Amino acid sequence: MSARDAPIRVSEIFGPTIQGEGVLIGLPTVFVRTGGCDYRCSWCDTLHAVDSDYRDQWRPMSVEEIWQEVATLSGSKPLTVSLSGGNPAIQPLGPLIAYGHAQGYTFALETQGSVTKDWFADLDTLVLSPKPPSSGMETDWQAFDDCLRIAADRPQIALKIVVFDDRDYATRAMPLRVIRTCRSICSPATTPRHRPMTMTPGSISTASWSGCCGWSAR
Ligand code: SF4
Numbered sequence: 001m002s003a004r005d006a007p008i009r010v011s012e013i014f015g016p017t018i019q020g021e022g023v024l025i026g027l028p029t030v031f032v033r034t035g036g037c038d039y040r041c042s043w044c045d046t047l048h049a050v051d052s053d054y055r056d057q058w059r060p061m062s063v064e065e066i067w068q069e070v071a072t073l074s075g076s077k078p079l080t081v082s083l084s085g086g087n088p089a090i091q092p093l094g095p096l097i098a099y100g101h102a103q104g105y106t107f108a109l110e111t112q113g114s115v116t117k118d119w120f121a122d123l124d125t126l127v128l129s130p131k132p133p134s135s136g137m138e139t140d141w142q143a144f145d146d147c148l149r150i151a152a153d154r155p156q157i158a159l160k161i162v163v164f165d166d167r168d169y170a171t172r173a174m175p176l177r178v179i180r181t182c183r184s185i186c187s188p189a190t191t192p193r194h195r196p197m198t199m200t201p202g203s204i205s206t207a208s209w210s211g212c213c214g215w216s217a218r
Pocket of ligand 1: 031037038039040043044045046047086087112
């Protein structure tokens with residue numbers, strides 16, 4: 001079976017809608033959410049694309065089948081296709097990206113950086129979102145570095161730092177080399193299970209957060 005023929009496990013395809021966060025905020029986007037993830041974050045809000053209990057709802061789809069839905073939803077007007085999950089990096093998405101590029105579409109992918117694929121270099125935007133301590137997961141920085149190395153200079157690389165609580169804020173374990181490599185963003189978040197952060201303006205060190213709360217050009 002060629003890479004082109006390998007089925008892609010899809011949880012849902014929806015849009016077009018307006019991207020609501022990150023470097024591509026405001027852009028019309030069709031989302032292709034793949035099924036399956038190698039993580040189990042404590043606060044995951046897309047369990048329907050993660051937990052194997054939902055596996056029978058994930059459709060094994062060909063590139064053509066996915067593209068038919070994307071083209072219908074977008075009215076065949078080229079826009080941004082956001083590949084999310086789950087962890088989309090565990091799916092064979094290279095042929096889909098090549099097919100969509102030939103139609104004039106652009107591609108963004110968001111992943112925690114635990115799995116690297118050669119086709120990351122074909123993306124237009126790669127969003128890397130290492131999970132903080134509140135997730136219960138531990139980042140494999142070697143794998144994360146591999147993602148950066150494979151992407152090299154081709155796609156725009158954005159760093160999404162999720163901060164749920166004081167421990168996440170206090171840890172800030174992001175290696176400086178990563179912050180220097182990416183355009184970066186801080187994404188504060190909360191759930192009823194996490195008490196509000198107690199940051200005050202005086203508690204934020206401009207020096208330590210300048211790479212995390214704003215944009216820093218590569
Ligand atoms: S990496 Fe993302 S999709 Fe996977 S369990 Fe964590 S929050 Fe959910």
